[in-house]
Amino acid sequence: MDATLTIIEPFVGQMGGSISALRAIMAECGWVDDHAIDTVAEQFNLSRAEVKGIVSFYSDFRVEPPPARLIQVCQAEACQARGAQRLITALELEAGITLDARDPTGTLELKSVHCLGLCAHGPAAWEGDTLYVGLSDTDAGALIGSTCEGYSIQDVGKLDVEPPEWLTDQERLIFRRMGNADPLDLEAYCEAGGFQYADLPSETILREIRESGLRGRGGAGFPASIKWDTVAAEPSQTKYLVCNADEGDSGTFADRLIMEQDPYLLLEGMALAARAVGASEGYIYLRSEYPRAALILREAISRWRACPELSQALSIELFIGAGAYICGEETSLLESLEGKRGLIRAKPPLPAKEGLMGQPTLVHNVLTLCSVPWIVRQGGASYASFGEGASTGTMPFQLSGNVRHGGIIEIPFGLPLRALIERYGGGTLSGRPIGAIQVGGPLGAYLLPEAFDTPLTYEAMQAIGAGIGHGGIVVFDDQVDLVERARAAFEFCAIESCGKCTPCRLGATRGEELLQAIQRDGVSEDRIRLLDDLCDVMERASLCQLGGMTPIPVRSALRPAIAAFESGNEVQGR
Ligand SMILES: Cc1cc2nc3c(=O)[nH]c(=O)nc-3n(C[C@H](O)[C@H](O)[C@H](O)COP(=O)(O)O)c2cc1C
Ligand code: SF4
Numbered sequence: 224m225d226a227t228l229t230i231i232e233p234f235v236g237q238m239g240g241s242i243s244a245l246r247a248i249m250a251e252c253g254w255v256d257d258h259a260i261d262t263v264a265e266q267f268n269l270s271r272a273e274v275k276g277i278v279s280f281y282s283d284f285r286v287e288p289p290p291a292r293l294i295q296v297c298q299a300e301a302c303q304a305r306g307a308q309r310l311i312t313a314l315e316l317e318a319g320i321t322l323d324a325r326d327p328t329g330t331l332e333l334k335s336v337h338c339l340g341l342c343a344h345g346p347a348a349w350e351g352d353t354l355y356v357g358l359s360d361t362d363a364g365a366l367i368g369s370t371c372e373g374y375s376i377q378d379v380g381k382l383d384v385e386p387p388e389w390l391t392d393q394e395r396l397i398f399r400r401m402g403n404a405d406p407l408d409l410e411a412y413c414e415a416g417g418f419q420y421a422d423l424p425s426e427t428i429l430r431e432i433r434e435s436g437l438r439g440r441g442g443a444g445f446p447a448s449i450k451w452d453t454v455a456a457e458p459s460q461t462k463y464l465v466c467n468a469d470e471g472d473s474g475t476f477a478d479r480l481i482m483e484q485d486p487y488l489l490l491e492g493m494a495l496a497a498r499a500v501g502a503s504e505g506y507i508y509l510r511s512e513y514p515r516a517a518l519i520l521r522e523a524i525s526r527w528r529a530c531p532e533l534s535q536a537l538s539i540e541l542f543i544g545a546g547a548y549i550c551g552e553e554t555s556l557l558e559s560l561e562g563k564r565g566l567i568r569a570k571p572p573l574p575a576k577e578g579l580m581g582q583p584t585l586v587h588n589v590l591t592l593c594s595v596p597w598i599v600r601q602g603g604a605s606y607a608s609f610g611e612g613a614s615t616g617t618m619p620f621q622l623s624g625n626v627r628h629g630g631i632i633e634i635p636f637g638l639p640l641r642a643l644i645e646r647y648g649g650g651t652l653s654g655r656p657i658g659a660i661q662v663g664g665p666l667g668a669y670l671l672p673e674a675f676d677t678p679l680t681y682e683a684m685q686a687i688g689a690g691i692g693h694g695g696i697v698v699f700d701d702q703v704d705l706v707e708r709a710r711a712a713f714e715f716c717a718i719e720s721c722g723k724c725t726p727c728r729l730g731a732t733r734g735e736e737l738l739q740a741i742q743r744d745g746v747s748e749d750r751i752r753l754l755d756d757l758c759d760v761m762e763r764a765s766l767c768q769l770g771g772m773t774p775i776p777v778r779s780a781l782r783p784a785i786a787a788f789e790s791g792n793e794v795q796g797r
């Protein structure tokens with residue numbers, strides 16, 4: 224049989240099979256040639272243009288032979304706060320090529336990547352089966368010369384071992400087993416109370432979720448019970464549950480950690496949610512940048528499947544993405560899971576009514592689903608007793624960037640940002656004063672010192688034009704170049720835009736050009752006006768929040784430069 228056909232045959236008929244087949248071709252051959260495109264088109268009943276469209280959408284796919292060595296270097300915010308740019312410049316000098324280029328002999332490529340989920344240990348890089356953390360410019364020679372010490376994907380979990388004193392002041396409901404248990408020991412998980420409530424009536428589970436006040440942890444903070452009640456009320460025979468494990472936000476790594484350290488918690492959360500809403504098929508959409516999480520989840524699902532008393536009511540499949548930040552947005556994710564380009568769908572219809580394959584679908588973030596077992600065991604009211612106001616429960620904040628101690632800090636909502644940094648972070652790594660803190664991922668606001676006493680609740684953050692997002696907190700010291708951060712926000716949007724709507728597709732590129740002009744020639748009244756107009760259009764007219772929220776980091780990061788210009792004290796480049 225044709226070798227390409229042999230590679231892709233196992234994926235024919237599977238959900239998202241075309242993408243999984245292309246991933247398998249990449250793994251086997253290193254690139255997707257014309258024959259592979261023809262074969263995928265034929266097997267998945269697609270046109271060649273459709274397959275080429277898929278290949279060009281995802282950054283993991285390539286249409287020419289790969290270099291002998293591919294080094295991926297994180298250039299996202301948390302690594303930048305710890306010196307990633309100096310590392311990148313040193314790597315470029317050492318290798319004699321620029322980032323995202325290949326050397327003339329075709330043997331080495333330096334590829335930029337936005338976040339490997341190793342933010343607390345950055346700057347980070349990845350080559351083959353090895354992950355590198357805590358890099359600095361002095362490591363460039365060793366990294367290019369292949370003598371740098373890294374962690375194999377099997378061992379990288381050692382990085383996550385936390386000092387005991389770190390844990391004393393936390394309220395770990397979701398992360399309570401992290402570091403204390405063998406992640407893959409299903410028997411121990413069940414003996415500790417796991418999977419004991421899987422037979423509860425649907426109505427009881429729905430009631431506890433309602434009482435808990437749980438809000439989605441993926442970013443928007445939407446009340447979970449509204450989605451659960453909607454899906455449960457749909458009459459359809461086929462309903463899906465989708466776990467969003469795309470965790471693309473830079474400075475966030477809680478999903479990765481919980482999947483690697485306590486995978487059965489996620490499976491139990493999914494089993495309870497599926498039972499509550501009447502779904503019988505579940506999918507975990509995992510980003511491809513998390514190879515260790517993939518290993519562990521695959522094994523956990525296989526052991527769980529081997530226990531029919533636990534798994535008979537729900538099938539769970541692991542789907543690996545192919546490198547596209549936008550596929551974290553739920554409608555883009557559903558398109559991708561159906562094997563297509565991850566173009567955003569207009570809402571309505573909401574996924575809860577018409578989601579995967581047009582059927583009612585409950586889409587939740589990993590942390591939301593991992594909160595469910597505790598809520599069902601201890602009761603929604605107990606969960607709601609943590610936190611403040613409508614920000615109930617705990618949040619695993621993820622602290623990274625220019626701090627001495629980064630990591631997971633699971634505490635009830637409500638602690639002021641400054642207290643969290645002082646109590647847990649131990650000050651900046653550089654020893655300099657904190658200059659800015661970005662809260663809520665790459666689309667989150669850059670907060671300046673006057674906002675550091677804001678309590679970490681959805682409401683308080685919203686009141687100052689910021690958000691909690693997925694709980695990422697990235698600290699920068701007073702050397703931060705905020706104009707460059709604003710430029711990088713536009714650049715990120717331009718790179719990751721799905722291209723469906725004009726304000727984002729063109730706006731981000733024009734915005735980056737405008738910021739480059741400001742970096743070169745300084746702030747001017749015309750430029751401020753143009754930037755304001757552009758941000759207004761993006762906010763109001765973008766189809767989804769990638770374009771709609773990019774003005775948040777841009778406007779907040781530019782505040783000091785604009786204030787300095789308006790008061791006549793302009794400082795170049797800050
Ligand atoms: C540009 C963009 C990227 C997103 N990325 C993620 C992501 O990586 N993980 C996630 O859970 N939600 C992400 N979301 C939010 C999802 O669209 C959706 O709200 C979420 O998966 C719902 O789950 P929740 O209710 O548990 O938060 C993203 C949203 C946008 C607009
Ligand atoms: S805002 Fe950007 S990512 Fe969202 S639909 Fe428009 S082009 Fe696509």
Ligand code: FES
Nearest residue numbers: 297302339341342
């Ligand atoms: S690993 Fe670099 S920002 Fe997350």
